[in-house]
Amino acid sequence: MIVASLMAGGVALAVGPGAPGTSGTASAPDFWLTVSPARLVVQPGPIDTSVRVGGLRAPDFVISGPVEFGATVENVGTVRRDFFGEEGLKVEVNGCEIPFPDFTVLPGTSRDVTVRWTDPPLMCACHAKVSVTGSDGTSSRSATVVVFPLHLFVMLLSLSGALYLLALWARRRCQACLLGIVREARDPD
Structure with missing residues (x-):
């Protein structure tokens, strides 16, 4: 066997x-x-819920949404940490809280989680922050994301240039027409 x-x-x-x-x-x-589910062994000793945010990943520059945020959460304590519902991990961006999906981090391990911000403003320098509290205090990381609609700016610049060239052409055409009328008035052959 x-x-x-x-x-x-x-x-x-x-x-x-x-x-x-x-x-x-x-x-x-x-x-x-x-x-069968994995068995977790309870060990005697002090309960330590220490957890640390290893980093907040976000793009530095985007032209529109959605924006992906990623965080690494490391459990340095002695008990597992659950991040569910209201107790879940959230990224705060300009006063708006975006919750990460529910997850658990076992002692001595780390977990990478991502969340998608689907409706960022049209233009901003957005400051994002992730904080988590454990028995050793609060661990937080922050990042800045610049949202600038470069494609709209280029389109606006192109439209302005086209209108300027159209106005310049119309002005020259009008000047040529007026010069023709003046020449005809001076020289009536």
Whole structure:
């Protein structure tokens, strides 16, 4: 019988006669697979809910939305930290809170999470901040995102240039027409 087990993920596989629930004959291999949730062991000692924000990732410059924010949350405490619902992690951008999806961070691990800001203003220098509080205090990171509609600015500049050239052409045409009338009035041959 071949038995493979992965305890951290809670997966076990047995192939061959003698696997649980088999007849025990060697005529045909039987397969047995079970999946169970990972077991977390509670260790005695002080409870430490320390958590640290390793960084806030955001683009420096965008021409329009949506804007992606990413954060790395590291659990440096002794218990798992759940970030669900009202207790969840949020990025604050110019007074607006955008919640990250629900997640859990186990002790000694870190987790990368992302959120999408779907409706940024048309133009701003937006200051984003992520804060998380643990037993060792508050850890926070910030970033600045410049939202500037460069494509609209180029379009406006092109339209202004085209109107200027049109006005210049119309002025020269009008001047040429007036000069023709003046020449005709001076020289009535």
